[in-house]
Amino acid sequence: xxxxxxxxxxxxxxxxxxxxxxxxxxxxxxxxxxxxxxxxxxxxxxxxxxxxxxxxxxxxxxxxxxxxxxxxxxxxxxxxxxxxxxxxxxxxxxxxxxxxxxxxxxxxxxxxxxxxxxxxxxxxxxxxxxxxxxxxxxxxxxxxxxxxxxxxxxxxxxxxxxxxxxxxxxxxxxxxxxxxxxxxxxxxxxxxxxxxxxxxxxxxxxxxxxxxxxxxxxxxxxxxxxxxxxxxxxxxxxxxxxxxxxxxxxxxxxxxxxxxxxxxxxxxxxxxxxxxxxxxxxxxxxxxxxxxxxxxxxxxxxxxxxxxxxxxxxxxxxxxxxxxxxxxxxxxxxxxxxxxxxxxxxxxxxxxxxxxxxxxxxxxxxxxxxxxxxxxxxxxxxxxxxxxxxxxxxxxxxxxxxxxxxxxxxxxxxxxxxxxxxxxxxxxxxxxxxxxx
Numbered sequence: 001x002x003x004x005x006x007x008x009x010x011x012x013x014x015x016x017x018x019x020x021x022x023x024x025x026x027x028x029x030x031x032x033x034x035x036x037x038x039x040x041x042x043x044x045x046x047x048x049x050x051x052x053x054x055x056x057x058x059x060x061x062x063x064x065x066x067x068x069x070x071x072x073x074x075x076x077x078x079x080x081x082x083x084x085x086x087x088x089x090x091x092x093x094x095x096x097x098x099x100x101x102x103x104x105x106x107x108x109x110x111x112x113x114x115x116x117x118x119x120x121x122x123x124x125x126x127x128x129x130x131x132x133x134x135x136x137x138x139x140x141x142x143x144x145x146x147x148x149x150x151x152x153x154x155x156x157x158x159x160x161x162x163x164x165x166x167x168x169x170x171x172x173x174x175x176x177x178x179x180x181x182x183x184x185x186x187x188x189x190x191x192x193x194x195x196x197x198x199x200x201x202x203x204x205x206x207x208x209x210x211x212x213x214x215x216x217x218x219x220x221x222x223x224x225x226x227x228x229x230x231x232x233x234x235x236x237x238x239x240x241x242x243x244x245x246x247x248x249x250x251x252x253x254x255x256x257x258x259x260x261x262x263x264x265x266x267x268x269x270x271x272x273x274x275x276x277x278x279x280x281x282x283x284x285x286x287x288x289x290x291x292x293x294x295x296x297x298x299x300x301x302x303x304x305x306x307x308x309x310x311x312x313x314x315x316x317x318x319x320x321x322x323x324x325x326x327x328x329x330x331x332x333x334x335x336x337x338x339x340x341x342x343x344x345x346x347x348x349x350x351x352x353x354x355x356x357x358x359x360x361x362x363x364x365x366x367x368x369x370x371x372x373x374x375x376x377x378x379x380x381x382x383x384x385x386x387x388x389x390x391x392x393x394x395x396x397x398x399x400x401x402x403x404x405x406x407x408x409x410x411x412x413x414x415x416x417x418x419x420x421x422x423x424x425x426x427x428x429x430x431x432x433x434x435x436x437x
Contacts, residue, residue, distance in 0.1 A: 010118045015129055016066050018114050019107075023059060026106055027052055033102045040095055050089070054082045055103065061137045066129060075136060079143020084151070086144070093148045096140060104137040246288050246405055248430055253292070253316060254283040257326065259295055261314050267304050268312065275304070279316035285324055286429045291402045296394045299422045300327040307332035310419075324428055329421040335414040 019026075031051055034040045057078050064071040086096045108130065115126055260275030268275035296314070303312045310331030318324050399422075403410045407427055414420040 010121045012066060012125060012129070014118070014240070015114060015121075015125070016063055019059075019110060020063065022110055023056065023269050026059075026103075026110060027055065030055075030099075030103045033106065037098060037102070039098055040352075046089065050085075053085050054078050058082075058136065058140055062132060065132055065136065067201055071425055073141045074194060074202060076143045076146075079140040080147040082140070083144030083147030086152050087148060093145065095403045096144050096148070100137060100141050100144065104133065107133045107137070200405075209347055211433065246291070248286050249289055250284065250286050251289050252282055253285045253287070253324070253326070256289060256293065257296065258312060260293065260300065264300050264304060267301075271304060271307075273304065273307055273310065273312055275312045275314070279326075280318070283316060285426070287426060288406060291406055292426075295399050295406075295408075295424060297400050298328060298399050302333065303328055303330035304418075306330075318428075319425060322428060323425050325423055325425045327421060327423045329419060331419040334416045334418065334420055335412070 034051075057073055058075070060077065061071040083096060091099075111126060111130060112134070115121060154429070156328075202206045209387060257279065258277055261275060264275055276337050300312070300314060307330040312331075313327070315329075316324065316326040402408055402426055407430070409425045411423040411425070412420065413423075
């Protein structure tokens with residue numbers, strides 16, 4: 001039982017002095033109680049200064065009010081600042097309220113202890129002090145609630161804006177994909193139109209042997225193009241349906257890439273292009289060799305197909321202990337507008353000081369749409385046969401999907417009339433989890 005210090009009634013100033021002298025004890029007891037509260041486990045992670053935060057200032061305001069003075073700080077602003085601090089420390093509103101509730105109870109307990117020490121103190125005076133404590137701690141709670149409400153509203157607005165932006169981006173990408181498939185359908189129709197036109201011309205009587213050979217060549221070439229486009233569309237559908245499995249093997253990537261460059265030399269010579277392959281003589285990595293081959297083959301064939309004059313370079317190198325890279329660069333026309341739009345958000349061309357081709361942004365070349373008549377004349381057939389741009393967007397989508405399967409990044413740099421660079425960064429080794437998947 002605590003001793004009675006005096007039977008003499010004590011003035012308000014004594015109560016104020018007592019509470020001031022007990023501040024360290026009050027704050028220490030407050031921390032202890034909060035640490036013992038299982039709901040407030042976060043209190044253990046805060047230093048003493050962080051935990052106390054602006055609460056000593058709240059006690060200053062309480063003291064000023066008890067003495068009838070104007071506080072130097074505003075209770076609402078101080079409480080809101082405390083609420084902001086707790087928000088930043090990941091405290092929930094309930095946790096912050098419980099903290100303040102614990103402090104309020106400790107202040108009440110100190111007032112009761114003072115009453116036991118000075119039992120003759122006027123009860124009305126003690127009641128007034130109790131009311132001041134209640135009022136200021138209520139204001140502290142309200143200030144924290146206001147700040148939490150403000151922050152939650154702001155967070156909700158930001159979350160809503162982010163969701164809206166995501167929806168708009170997904171809608172745009174979906175529309176771009178529809179446009180790509182529409183273009184592929186148009187390419188298919190164009191190819192079939194050329195095939196139908198060539199077949200029609202072959203039926204004409206009095207056709208010279210030279211013309212017949214020309215139309216047969218046109219027919220066979222476009223049949224092959226249509227087959228490639230249909231195969232690509234089927235491959236893309238299978239990839240998007242998640243039917244492709246990753247089968248990892250340890251291989252020498254340098255040997256595989258050299259062989260691919262060799263297989264492309266015939267087409268390069270036919271198109272009067274110089275195809276070079278360069279990199280370390282040996283590069284031992286872990287990958288799915290078939291998918292790696294499909295990625296490089298797709299990009300290499302595109303480069304050979306759309307580069308009219310100049311050079312094509314296939315290169316590879318170690319980037320660091322974890323990743324290696326393979327690059328295909330050409331001196332072609334750059335990406336056409338349709339592909340620049342499609343990959344603008346998915347694979348934005350690199351535009352920065354580290355770009356290999358240039359710092360400036362790429363300006364895609366203009367490719368006019370192809371309108372195929374049902375039965376074109378021989379001149380129109382010849383022109384269409386040289387103009388058709390067969391499904392390049394589908395091929396790049398396949399490359400993108402295959403890169404995702406191999407946890408690889410695909411980067412593009414492209415400049416109008418100068419060329420395009422595709423760079424693929426791949427892991428040297430994969431985790432067991434990736435193998436299981």
